[in-house]
Amino acid sequence: MIAASPSADSEQVSSFLKSLGEYTTEFDSKAKRDSENVSYVAKTFGQQEKDVKEWLDTVAWYHDLPAVERKVVTETLE
Numbered sequence: 001m002i003a004a005s006p007s008a009d010s011e012q013v014s015s016f017l018k019s020l021g022e023y024t025t026e027f028d029s030k031a032k033r034d035s036e037n038v039s040y041v042a043k044t045f046g047q048q049e050k051d052v053k054e055w056l057d058t059v060a061w062y063h064d065l066p067a068v069e070r071k072v073v074t075e076t077l078e
Contacts, residue, residue, distance in 0.1 A: 017065035024061040 026032060033056045041052045062068060 014066050017068075021063050021065040024065070025063040028061045028063065 027037060037056060038049050038052050041047060041056070042049045047055075
């Protein structure tokens with residue numbers, strides 16, 4: 001994992017996070033939550049669509065990933 005490596009190049013990590021942020025922004029959109037995300041999550045993780053819809057109503061994704069503080073990443077990995 002590039003982001004988890006202490007020797008990772010910071011420019012590469014920033015570029016990766018920026019790109020990933022674009023995907024999380026799209027995935028987090030209302031249009032996606034109301035359509036293809038439901039079937040994708042249900043099929044990928046073996047869940048009922050009803051449960052996925054309820055779950056999607058309770059979660060959010062951070063979009064500006066390069067701005068996430070190091071402490072948040074470190075605590076998440078622990």
